[in-house]
Amino acid sequence: MIYIVIPVFNRWHFTKACVEQLQRQTYKDFKIVIVDDGSTDDTAGKLAEEYPEVIVLKGDGSLWWTGGINLGIEYALQHKADFVLSLNNDTLPKIDYLEKLIEGTKVKPGALIGSTGVNTETKHINFSGEKVNWLTDTVKDLRNEIDKTKRGQLLKVTHFPGRGLLIPVKVFDVIGLFDQKTFPHYMADYDFTFRAIKAGFEVYCSVDAQLGTYPEASGANQLIAQKTWKNYKEHLFGMKGAANLKYYLTYVTRHCPWYLLPISATIGTGKRLTSYWLKK
Incomplete structure (x- = not known):
């Protein structure tokens, strides 16, 4: 039995399309748990009316991504x-x-299995896992390792985002939930998979488990697309900023080998200070 946990805040059109696509799945042994963290577009009411089989848990707007995902996981474990x-x-x-x-x-068996992202507009694969290089604060894009002649490929990764990650419940027994206190929104997923690997679990990306994505829909990308000094401040210090320096430095200190930490943190901080103005 898979419990699918989806934290949401507004954006009903996305939630509706996602739920309908899940209902068409060839694999049927699953339940959908949506954590509605204070939506103002009546997400909970619409779910109750149109999809009564979906389990809805409610927050007050303070959960953010990590609190929402943890609330759903706790329900699934119970x-x-x-x-x-x-x-x-x-x-x-x-x-x-x-x-x-x-x-x-x-x-x-026992591994965490992630999803391959496919741009919903171009239909091109835009993500299939990464491997981190702490020395240069870079990641190797594993899309080039996909063998189009093979089925069922699993690409081994060093970390993985929470957007489409299948987690055996044993992982929670060993390492606990996502770190909501330290990483309330961004980086909790990467931190979680690093912790899982340190505990002896493996993490892979399934090339065949494909998930349509809308790259322009993320809050972080919207901040970058509309370049203002206000958005730059949010990018570096705000909860919705993917380059949040506090969370990044905590994350790199926790997971980077100690002997590479000074150079990795220096390079990474520099990139985060400048990349906002360079990205299109």
């Missing part, structure tokens, strides 16, 4: 889930998406 799938509402799973994730767990 109801004897075998797996938890963390998912964003601005995604469109292919109809065999869950089936392919489960196939991945059969090839690599």
Whole structure:
């Protein structure tokens, strides 16, 4: 049994499309848990009216991503889930998406299995996992490692985002939930997968488990797209800023090997200070 946990705040059109696509899945042994963190567009009411089978948990607007995902995970664990799938509402799973994730767990029992992102407009793969290089504060894009002649490929990664990550419940027994206190919004997912790997679990990206994405829909990308000094401040210090320096420095200190930390943190901080103005 998979419990699919989706934290949401407004954006009903994304939530509706995601739920409808999940209902078309070839794999049927799952339940959808939506954590509505104070939406003002009547998300909870619309779900109750149109999709009464969906479980809705409510927050007061203070949960952010990590608090929302943890609330849903706690519910799933209380109801004897075998797996938890963390998912964003601005995604469109292919109809065999869950089936392919489960196939991945059969090839690599006990591993966390992530999803391959596909741009909903261009239909091109835009994400299939990464490997970090602490020395240069860079990541290796694994899309170039995809063998188009093979089915069922699993690419081993060093970390993975929470957008489409299938997690065996044993992982929570060993390392606990996402670190809500330290990383209330961004970086909690990368931190979680690093912690899982340190505890002896493996993390892979399934090439066949494909998830439609809307890159322009993320709050971080919207800050970058509309370049102002106010947005720059939010980018570096705000909760919605993917380059938040406080969270980044905490994260790199926690996971970078100590002997590479000074150079990695220096390079990473410099990139975050300048990249806002360079990205289009």
